[in-house]
Amino acid sequence: MEFFLQLLLNGLVVGSIYSLVALGFVIIFKASGILNFAQGEFLLLGAYVFLAISSAHAPIYAALLLTLAFSAILGILLERLVLRPLIGEPIISVIMVTLGLSSVLRAIVQGFWGTDTRPLPSVFSLEPILLGPLPIARGYLYGAACVAVLLVVLTLFFKYSRPGVAMRATADSQQVALSMGISVRRIFALSWSIAAVVSAVGGILLATMRGGVDGSLAILGLKVLPAVIVGGLDSIGGAILGGLIIGILENLSGGYLDPVFGGGVKEVAPFVALVLILMVRPYGLFGKVRIERV
Amino acid sequence: MLSGEFHTSYRADMAIYETARARRVLAAFLVVLFVLPFFGSPYWLDVLNRAAIAVIAATGLNILTGFTGQISLGNAAFLAIGAYSTAYLAARGVPFALVIPAAGIVTALAGMVFGVPSLRLKGLYLAMATLAAHFIVEFLVTHWESVTGGVNGTSVPAPSVFGLPLANDRMLAFLILPACIAHLWFAKNLFRTRVGKAFVAIRDQDISAEVMGVEVFRFKLLAFGVSSFYVGVAGSLLAYQARIISPENFPLLVAIDQLGMIIIGGLGSILGSILGAVFWTFLNEGLRLMVSALSGQFPGLVQQFAPLRLGVFGLIVILFLVFEPDGLAAIWRRIRNWFRLYPFSY
Numbered sequence: 001m002e003f004f005l006q007l008l009l010n011g012l013v014v015g016s017i018y019s020l021v022a023l024g025f026v027i028i029f030k031a032s033g034i035l036n037f038a039q040g041e042f043l044l045l046g047a048y049v050f051l052a053i054s055s056a057h058a059p060i061y062a063a064l065l066l067t068l069a070f071s072a073i074l075g076i077l078l079e080r081l082v083l084r085p086l087i088g089e090p091i092i093s094v095i096m097v098t099l100g101l102s103s104v105l106r107a108i109v110q111g112f113w114g115t116d117t118r119p120l121p122s123v124f125s126l127e128p129i130l131l132g133p134l135p136i137a138r139g140y141l142y143g144a145a146c147v148a149v150l151l152v153v154l155t156l157f158f159k160y161s162r163p164g165v166a167m168r169a170t171a172d173s174q175q176v177a178l179s180m181g182i183s184v185r186r187i188f189a190l191s192w193s194i195a196a197v198v199s200a201v202g203g204i205l206l207a208t209m210r211g212g213v214d215g216s217l218a219i220l221g222l223k224v225l226p227a228v229i230v231g232g233l234d235s236i237g238g239a240i241l242g243g244l245i246i247g248i249l250e251n252l253s254g255g256y257l258d259p260v261f262g263g264g265v266k267e268v269a270p271f272v273a274l275v276l277i278l279m280v281r282p283y284g285l286f287g288k289v290r291i292e293r294v
Numbered sequence: 295m296l297s298g299e300f301h302t303s304y305r306a307d308m309a310i311y312e313t314a315r316a317r318r319v320l321a322a323f324l325v326v327l328f329v330l331p332f333f334g335s336p337y338w339l340d341v342l343n344r345a346a347i348a349v350i351a352a353t354g355l356n357i358l359t360g361f362t363g364q365i366s367l368g369n370a371a372f373l374a375i376g377a378y379s380t381a382y383l384a385a386r387g388v389p390f391a392l393v394i395p396a397a398g399i400v401t402a403l404a405g406m407v408f409g410v411p412s413l414r415l416k417g418l419y420l421a422m423a424t425l426a427a428h429f430i431v432e433f434l435v436t437h438w439e440s441v442t443g444g445v446n447g448t449s450v451p452a453p454s455v456f457g458l459p460l461a462n463d464r465m466l467a468f469l470i471l472p473a474c475i476a477h478l479w480f481a482k483n484l485f486r487t488r489v490g491k492a493f494v495a496i497r498d499q500d501i502s503a504e505v506m507g508v509e510v511f512r513f514k515l516l517a518f519g520v521s522s523f524y525v526g527v528a529g530s531l532l533a534y535q536a537r538i539i540s541p542e543n544f545p546l547l548v549a550i551d552q553l554g555m556i557i558i559g560g561l562g563s564i565l566g567s568i569l570g571a572v573f574w575t576f577l578n579e580g581l582r583l584m585v586s587a588l589s590g591q592f593p594g595l596v597q598q599f600a601p602l603r604l605g606v607f608g609l610i611v612i613l614f615l616v617f618e619p620d621g622l623a624a625i626w627r628r629i630r631n632w633f634r635l636y637p638f639s640y
Contacts, residue, residue: 035418085616092365095421096557097615099550103608110601222546225422233418261437268433271426278411278423 006134007255008248013140013209015247016147020202021220022227022239023154024195030171030234031191034083037098039199040221041105046071046200047207047217048113051120067204068197075196076189083192084185106218117214120207143205150201151240154194158236163190171234226270230277232287241285246270310482324475331467339463340535341579346467346474347531348571352555353481353564354524359553360561361485362517363497364412368405368424370548371431372522376401376529377539378435378442381450390453390534394473397530398523404431405522406515413511416500428546435541447540450533463535470531477524482564484520493517497562554611560623569622574607581606 021039028036049070054063082101086094128135158164170177170187178184199221206220207213227246231238254266283289301307311317331339351373358364379400383393408427412420435442442448452459453469460466484490492513495503504510533539551574559570585599595602614621 035421082612082616089615089619090363091418092359092363092553092561093557093615093619095365095418096553097612099553100608100611100615103550103604104612107601107603107605107608111598111605114597222425225425229419229422264433264437268429271429274426275411275423275430278415278419278426282411282414282419 002133003255004252007251009134009136010140011248011251012244013136013144013247014251015244016144017202017206017243018220018224018227018247019240019243020147020150020198020205022224022231022243023151023236024198024202025224025228026231026234026236026239027167027191027198028195029228030236031167032083032188034094034098035233036195037095037221038078038102038105039195039224040218041102041109042071042074042196042199043203043206043220044109044213044215044218045074045105045203046196047120047203047213048109048118050200050204051113051118051207051213054120064204067200071196071200072193075193078196079189079192084188102218102221106215110215113213115215117212119212137209139209143209146201146205150198154198155236163187167191223270226274226277229274229284232284234288235284235286238284238286246273249273308486310486327471328468331464331471334464336463339467341575343463343467343470343531343535345572345575346470347528347535348552348555348575349568350474350477350531351525351528352552352559352567352571353477354521354528355552356556356559356561356564356567357481357484357493357524358517358521360556360563360566361490361497362493362514362521363500364409364514364517365418365421366424366521367421367546367549367553368408368427368431369525369552370544370546371428372401372405372525373529373532373548374431374435374539374541374544375404376526377533377536377543378448378529379526380530380533381443381448381539382441384451384453384533385448390469393453394527394530397533398526401526401529402519402523405518405525409515409518412514412518425546428549432541432544435544443540445541447538447542449538450536452537453534460534466535470535473527473531477527478564478568481524485564489513489516494562551607554607556621557611558614558621560621563621563623565626566621566623569626573622577606577610578603 021043024042025036025039028034046067050063050067053066054060058066078101082097083094086097128137129141130136158168166177166182167187167190169180169182170184174184177187202220203217206217223246224243227242228239229242230245231240231242250266250270253269257265257269277284311320330342334342351369355366355369358366376397379397380393383396384390388396408424411423415423436445438444452461453466454460460469485494492503492508493516495506495508496510496513496517500510532543536543555570555574556567557570558573559568560566581603582599585595585602589596618624
């Protein structure tokens with residue numbers, strides 16, 4: 001039972017980070033209908049930039065702010081230079097351009113920082129505290145708390161703030177939004193920069209939890225795909241829940257099935273779930289069901 | 295169309311070669327292609343073989359993605375299935391003339407299994423389903439050790455003709471090149487038949503296709519089958535060429551590379567798959583040669599080869615998508631037409 005609870009807790013903590021990255025995914029998809037396969041590289045780049053700035057003896061807060069500013073600008077630039085010329089092109093082109101983008105970003109990261117794991121100055125102390133009977137690293141707890149705060153802030157942003165409402169309107173119908181005086185282009189740019197920023201936060205948190213940065217962080221960009229599919233591609237609440245579900249599923253299946261299969265179950269379980277969900281309920285738990293009949 | 299060329303029958307309109315000259319040029323090209331293996335150095339023959347294998351795989355992917363409009367990120371997995379079934383069968387003494395089609399059929403079946411979700415899914419969703427297929431196959435390949443040898447990989451005996459083993463790239467070229475040409479010939483003709491036209495109809499508008507009497511699901515599955523057969527054959531040839539295969543040969547990057555090939559070459563064009571695959575393979579070698587030539591002046595460059603390659607290829611894909619979405623095939627057509635109509639290009 002204790003083993004189960006421990007796995008559940010780890011799953012929740014890791015899942016909360018998936019939620020954050022999945023949220024970035026969904027924001028872009030909702031606003032512009034683009035599936036961003038370069039999300040993992042946003043995360044990687046955020047973590048490395050944070051590393052570079054903080055290893056130049058900048059205080060943590062300054063490093064964090066600079067990283068976020070960098071990510072925001074990166075998101076806007078990419079949208080303007082790469083994605084906007086492809087508006088109206090077939091889906092394969094858009095998918096492929098984000099894949100190309102992920103190659104280029106990863107090449108830049110590898111070119112600058114190599115492939116070795118770089119230790120990150122620890123932001124939180126890693127001393128475990130007891131949560132009931134379960135020990136949990138302090139950093140994990142703070143990480144999860146950060147994510148929770150961010151998720152609440154973003155939810156409020158979408159619900160009440162003017163740009164947030166404009167983004168939801170654009171997601172609903174671009175034409176109507178345009179005729180109501182919303183600049184759809186600016187919304188696209190905004191959604192890309194928000195996605196880049198939340199991914200960078202996810203990257204920094206994940207890197208501090210692991211105690212170092214390396215290229216394997218980028219795999220997270222693919223791992224959140226099951227999360228967004230489980231939750232529904234165009235549902236913000238779904239992304240949050242989907243991230244948690246995938247995090248828990250991954251840890252439970254890893255904990256119980258890895259000894260049976262000799263490892264690797266943790267990596268593949270989310271994708272098995274992805275296929276099953278796609279077969280049974282392709283639009284996820286909360287996604288908008290689009291019906292086509294012949 | 296060449297000026298002064300007029301088609302007076304439907305037969306002439308449907309012909310693959312518009313003129314007798316086109317046929318002669320192609321024949322000359324084939325002769326050169328088959329003379330090459332006698333003179334090429336082992337290094338360039340290896341590159342030639344790999345390019346030919348890439349052409350088969352890219353054509354398969356183009357049938358599915360370019361012609362039928364079903365996006366697949368699972369090509370590395372299908373290559374792996376073809377390669378591992380080859381290793382399994384060849385190790386049990388089955389002659390290669392049976393192994394290669396068998397590998398194709400096994401892969402075709404696997405492809406159709408992963409094509410089943412395409413009944414309900416389109417576009418983005420299908421890309422995800424095939425991506426999941428990639429990770430699931432990767433898991434199986436590393437963990438089903440009795441068949442695949444796990445992470446250590448497995449070795450493949452050389453194919454032999456009447457007791458003569460095709461042990462080097464020069465000999466293998468005479469297996470791989472004809473296989474490549476046969477597959478291209480089949481693909482080119484496929485799109486002159488009802489089946490091929492049904493594929494294109496599904497790509498352009500699946501609902502209209504259904505209304506016109508194309509059974510969308512059946513033809514989608516068939517497209518997955520045909521495409522995976524091609525990829526399986528490519529995987530089989532790859533296994534015969536590499537002789538040792540392990541999960542490291544089939545990372546996700548391979549699937550992305552192949553999508554890159556058909557994007558650069560031209561979606562929905564057989565010529566495009568050829569141009570894209572050849573361009574991609576030779577660019578890769580060009581980069582490698584350049585890096586090793588410059589490594590004298592810049593000693594750090596060799597470690598930078600992997601990121602350099604990644605970056606260059608990603609950049610090329612982005613540039614093609616933004617500036618020339620129809621790929622090399624469109625550029626080729628433009629150049630050809632300019633010469634044909636010279637000096638009255640308007």
